[in-house]
Amino acid sequence: MLIRPVLSGCGLCTLIFLLGTIQATQQEENGLEGKEQIHRGQVLVFKGGCNDCHSPKIFTPEGTLPDHTRLLSGHPQYVELPKIPSNIIGPDKWFGLFTLDQTAWAGPWGVVFAANLTPDPKTGIGDWTENTFIKTMRIGKHKAFGKDILPPMPWEDYAELSDEDLKAIFAYLKTLKPVKNAVPAPIPLTGKEIPTNP
Numbered sequence: 663m664l665i666r667p668v669l670s671g672c673g674l675c676t677l678i679f680l681l682g683t684i685q686a687t688q689q690e691e692n693g694l695e696g697k698e699q700i701h702r703g704q705v706l707v708f709k710g711g712c713n714d715c716h717s718p719k720i721f722t723p724e725g726t727l728p729d730h731t732r733l734l735s736g737h738p739q740y741v742e743l744p745k746i747p748s749n750i751i752g753p754d755k756w757f758g759l760f761t762l763d764q765t766a767w768a769g770p771w772g773v774v775f776a777a778n779l780t781p782d783p784k785t786g787i788g789d790w791t792e793n794t795f796i797k798t799m800r801i802g803k804h805k806a807f808g809k810d811i812l813p814p815m816p817w818e819d820y821a822e823l824s825d826e827d828l829k830a831i832f833a834y835l836k837t838l839k840p841v842k843n844a845v846p847a848p849i850p851l852t853g854k855e856i857p858t859n860p
């Protein structure tokens with residue numbers, strides 16, 4: 663009677679050890695998980711400069727900072743764009759301009775607005791799958807099949823990241839507060855709609 667619990671105890675140790683080994687091997691194969699994955703994604707987003715363009719800003723005596731109440735929600739929908747003086751951008755002129763919060767950029771490619779990366783299903787990436795996100799970042803097309811993603815979004819640089827890193831970024835983005843903000847579509851530079859001064 664005394665021996666039995668000791669033996670069961672050892673059996674349990676072996677089982678726990680084996681389960682632990684299997685789990686560790688699976689994690690190695692599947693990559694990071696849970697909190698660790700989200701933390702890695704957050705580090706990559708902050709170090710990778712995503713907030714520079716994708717977050718609206720607050721202006722403080724310490725400088726321009728991402729607005730944490732609407733992090734990564736893109737160019738604010740209702741902000742009126744300052745007029746762009748005509749003939750300022752061109753091969754022998756300035757290459758580009760950007761707003762103070764860096765969410766709208768004008769260049770030879772037109773005017774583009776940083777996308778909403780929060781999990782809002784209609785205006786953000788709430789209905790994207792992990793696969794859609796990875797492919798988008800690798801080939802530079804909206805939702806992996808749509809229009810080309812224009813500069814200055816440096817997708818070619820991020821395309822070099824491993825699947826594990828892109829999965830981590832996506833996992834982190836999914837934890838953000840969903841912000842309803844319908845970012846405007848790009849405006850071609852030659853288009854009549856471009857808000858230039860005569």
Ligand code: HEC
Pocket residue numbers: 706707710711712713714715716765767774775776777779798799803804805810811812813814815816820831847848
């Ligand atoms: C220098 C500015 C800049 C930086 C840095 C930047 N982006 Fe972007 N990003 C943009 C702009 C502007 C667009 C919209 C381009 C367009 O409309 O064609 C965009 C578009 C995207 C899109 C496509 C959204 C869609 O609906 O098609 C994704 C996804 C994205 N960015 C993710 C990221 C992530 C993740 C990071 C950081 C790792 C990042 N971006 C860093 C400016 C930037």
